[in-house]
Amino acid sequence: MRNAPSTTPRRRPARALVALAVAALVGSLTVAPVLPPLSTYANGEVAEAPTTDLQSISVSSELTDPTVSRDSYAASTGPETLIAGGTNHDWARLVLFFGDWPTTDENVNVVLRWMRQENGPDNWWNRNNPLNNGYGSGGGSGLGSYDSLVTAAKYAADNLKARSFYTDIVAGLEAGTSADATARAIWASPWASSHYGNGTHWSTSPVPVIEAPADSW
Template sequence: MRVQHPGGRHGAPGRGAPSSRRGRMPVRGIRRLSGAFATAAVFGIVATLALAPLDGGPDEAVAESTGFRGDDVQSVEIAADAQHPTVSSESYTASTGPETLVLGGTNHDWAKLVLVEGEFPVTDENVAVITQWMREENGPDNWWNRNNPLNNGNGSGGGSGLGSYDTLQTGAYYAADSLRRLSFYDAIEAALDASAPAGTTAAAIWASPWATSHYGNGGHWTASHVPVVEAPASAWGR
């Protein structure tokens, strides 16, 4: 850095000063040496910082204050007579509401509605046997006939099972009521409660005393999957 006098000019030697510069280092040389010394000092500071050990940071400070190190091993001993807590293993099943089934409107929905109304398990096996039963009574393409898919005489005004209900939802209620309340459905009721294989429940249907022909002891029963068929909205009272 150059230092200037207030006049902006460089300082000049005064009168009487010796003209010879022997024994004196030129100003320019002094400046060069001072610059070199400054540079060396900076590199020295940088080197010192590079070689200095780094601080362990807050984690190390905590470890030193607590006496805990990462390689320390802790163990917990449990008494042999200690009692372990009991873990609950309750199971929960989702239930399907009647409103959802009515909006669905199919023969499979009606079978599920019977199970819901009777508080039976709504399982694939139970739905399969109810839909098969409906097919044997009214056929798959007109399963909603007289809103009485199982030709149930209970509450329909027809003792032979040829009565009618105002809606399919009413028919589902009375079908469930028959299964739960009337004694000659007991074997069918037990099979549905156990969610037995569809063939087992079907055999209980064939053997029931109300079935005069007993479905040919199964010879007139088709066990294949029943296709999904939707009933007219009016059959549901919609």
């Protein structure tokens, strides 16, 4: 006689549990971050992969933009601009440029007044020698001439810097702070035999702006 079938339920094979574990492992791998591939240096060493951790920085709302300090600067006018200007004021600045002296208002004014005492403002370019300079002009008494006003400006600056008896004039121009002080040095120097009447023949009134003929430059 055959045995009657058992009513006790059968146990599932262990392979089902293994399948569940594998599925869980695969699921965890799909959400893991993907790291960039490793790279190697020329010597064969492996470079470390960059970290994926992010850093954050908090800045206080009370901070203000720093104040940036910039050095002051001044632009100097070059010879080309002065020549193009073509006036007596430009020529005075040209002398200062060639002498490497500051182009302050005091310096410009004293040179303009000096020019006026030598040739007068209406004909300041006379013989292309506004200061009646004998140095390099072919006229020892100051009655020589130059080929251009540019040459005249160079020789005027060179003469003042080359002669020891003009050192006080140069000092005044180097300071650039007092047209009157520089004028007194001019009167005391041998530039003019009259010494400008020790200032009695020297006007301090404003010198008008007057343009020279283009061919004088």
